[in-house]
Amino acid sequence: MDMMLTVNVKDERSRYSKFCEDAYNEAKKQTEMNNRLWLDSPWKDFFTGRDPTKLASTGVTADTVDHILRIFSSEPPEPDFSIHHGI
DSSP states (O other): OOOOOOOOHHHHHHHHHHHHHHHHHHHHTOOOOOGGGGSSSOOTTTTTTSOTTSOOOOSOOHHHHHHHHHHHHSOOOTTTOOOOTTO
């Protein structure tokens, strides 16, 4: 026998809004960041001898990154693509 669950949309929206608001208020209370918590399972001595706030070089030049960003942020040539006027 199938059972139907009746959900009041307004109640669900209110619960979700409260959940988001509570999470936002908790996040604002954070005063420090611990990079070790970003790892699912940090192994012993992972940060030993390194500054966890500095990123290692990727080996990709700034020119290459700029080129990639220009390609991704430019619109495709007409007639293949037409950007919506609202954008």
